[in-house]
Amino acid sequence: MNKEEKEKSMPQDALLESWIKASKDLWKSTASIWPPAFGGISAASGSAEEEGADMSAEDPVKMFSEIWQALFNLINKPLTDDFHPTSFLPEWMLKASQPLWSGYFLLQKQWMAGEEKVSAGEPERFENLAQKMTKTCFDMYEKEFGQILNMPQLGLTRVYQERVNQTIEKFTQFQRALTEFIQLLLIPMEKAYNTVQEEIKNVEKKGKEAFRDSKTYYQFWIKIMEENYMVLLKSDEYTEKLGETMKALHDYKIIRMQFLMDVLQDLPIPTNKDMDELYKDLYLLKKRVKELEKKVKSHER
Amino acid sequence: MKDEKQVNLNDMMGPFKMAGDLIFAGLAGGDTAKLYNYLRDARNVLLSPMKTEIATTPYEVVYEEDRVKLKYYKPDTETRLKHPFLIVYAQVNRETMLDLQPGRSVVETFLRAGLDFYMIDWGYPTRKDRYLTLDDHINGYMDNIVDFILSKHNIPKLHLMGICQGGTFSVVYTALHPEKIKNLITTVTPTNFDTDASLLNIWARALNPDELVETYGNIPGDIMNLGFLLLNPARLMIDKYVSFLENVNNFDFVENFVRMERWIFDSPDLPAETFREFITNFYKKNLLIKNELEVGGKKVDLKKITIPVLNIYGKYDHLVPPAMCDQFIGKIGSRDKEDLCLDTGHIGIYVSSKTQREFGPKIIRWLMERDGNGRDRKTSEKVTVKKRAPKKVKQK
DSSP states (O other): OHHHHHHHHHHHHHHHHHHHHHHHHHHHHHHHHHHHHOOOSSSSSOOOOHHHHHHHHHHHHHHHHHHHHHHHHTSSOTTTOOOOOOHHHHHHHHHHHHHHHHHHHHHHHHHHHHHHHHHHHHHOOOHHHHHHHHHHHHHHHHHHHHHHTSSSOTTTTTTHHHHHHHHHHHHHHHHHHHHHHHHHHHHHHHHHHHHHHHHHHHHHHHHHOOOOOOOOOOOHHHHHHHHHHHHHHHHHHHHHHHHHHHHHHHHHHHHHHHHHHHHTTTTTTTHHHHHHHHHHHHHHHHHHHHHHHHHHHHHHH | OOOOOOOHHHHHOOOOOOHHHHHHHHHHOOOOHHHHHHHHHHHHHHSOOOOOOOOOSOEEEEEEETTTTEEEEEEEOOOOOSSSSEEEESSOOOGGGGGGEETTEEHHHHHHHTEEEEEOOOOOOOOOGTTHHHHHIIIIIIIIHHHHHHHTTOOOOOEEEEEEEEHHHHHHHHHHHHHEEEEEEEESSOOOOOOOSSSHHHHHHHHHHHHHHHHHSSBBHHHHHHHTTSHHIIIIIHEEEEHHHHHTTTTHHHHHHHHHHHHHHHOOBBHHHHHIIIIIIIITTOOTTTOOOOEETTEEEGGGGSSOOEEEEEOOOOSSOHHHHHHHHHHHHSSSSSEEEESTTEEEEEEOOHTTTTTHHHHHHHHHHHHOOOOOOOOOOOOOOOOOEEEEEEEE
């Protein structure tokens, strides 16, 4: 990380550190409040008999408090204390959670921008907001976790591990494609809703009662929605997205099948591949028999 | 005088309400007493016994091969056709649509006119059917069925009628086996796929059938149905059920609605290889109308169709629009050929009351005029049914 990048990430790191410290303080103070109610760790000890009697109720709480205290003591060590095993953990945790924080901040930014637009009287359209958020989430996945899943695997179980990773990877890609496809399908609905609301506003401005007859309101809405759907369903964007979704589904189902075959190979159950091969043989045999049957019949005539 | 209990629901709602609230308010005209009556009637209708079975006309299964069955419908009166008459339905959805309910049944219309006929039931393909190709269906099952009927009646030719994809199969069959067909009727039959008039064409060209087949094997009927619903989501997924809600207190409406739902969502899977071939050779390459299609290693030449042909399609068909049907007549070698475009849609052509008066009678007239000399039509009792013994089936 160069100096500039370091400076850029400073506010986020500082925020994260202060959050961790605040959490630690909160849990510490909570732990010190518990004793009167639950016989916590810093409470004045009663008699040995009383202690023994309350052991079953007290122990889990005590253990929980101690774990939290130990964890936050570790976290509270200075981050710069290199090579010290206890200081390595918080830094590792910080780094590991960095992508999550970055993504969260990015989403936060988008929400803030959306809210700014709302306050400025220009509400963000659902289609834009949802698409942006989906993109951010899946981009974050691809940039961080996706790369980990694509790391080369080693050793005897390499093939199987890669298959598991690929299954997760393809499943996520399918979810992304499906989410984007569904978002696309929802656009005409949102547009129809907005058009109808606009129409009602216009009618009201003219001093007329806006769609007092619910049937008229509904028919207007459904007609607008139908028109919007016709435009969308004929568009290249829709066919492209449909193709992408089907491709993602295909890729996921193929790798999932391979993964399941790995699992099934140790069980006395035929795999899809076995069954398909069997059915193909059966098909070819039947076809051959039918041809021969026809030949025999034509000879008999 | 207005009842005090009658609160106008519209008054309680501002203009910025969700459509759902307003629909409910509108159902009873914003009147609580009416709303109560409506809900009571709806409850009575939904809880009362209904006759929602479809395809109730009795038939006999006279031939079976694997999953495919041949149904035979015989009128109570004497049969009027000299040549046997075979109907081939699509593999998408089921042939039960031709016999949806009494009064809205093509089967009933034909039987009342004294026509006996055969109808192919493609059945429900299972995993073992995934390798079946167009050749297996057209030169296999269809040809075996035609041979069976011709042999049973001891006659060289029969009348063939195809519906939707079954019509496309019938066109291919007639071009490959012209010597076995007396007259051909195609109804809502796609033959030209190079058009953007239907969304299905646009989507089918964008899809990769190889991937779909790898993903699913046989293409699930539910996936096909989802595709059909997406052709018009506003009407087919929302408006249709709003209309149901509006009429849920009407017994006849609910009964008819449920029957139609039963048919629509009774969708067999499509055999994988047949689907792959159909999408690739028809939707993507449009080989049939260009006389470039090959089935079972034989070229399908539409010019070889020289028999009388009646081609019926719907003006408002959104699945197989006129642009997919109206070039066919110009490409065949027949002299006696006719295009008939009816003011209806894909399903309406078979089930709407208005079209019932036009569609069935037209086919009957057209066939009777071209039935000609049956040349010794007689049923040979000696012909044995292949595979399994025939059985009587009263209803599905």
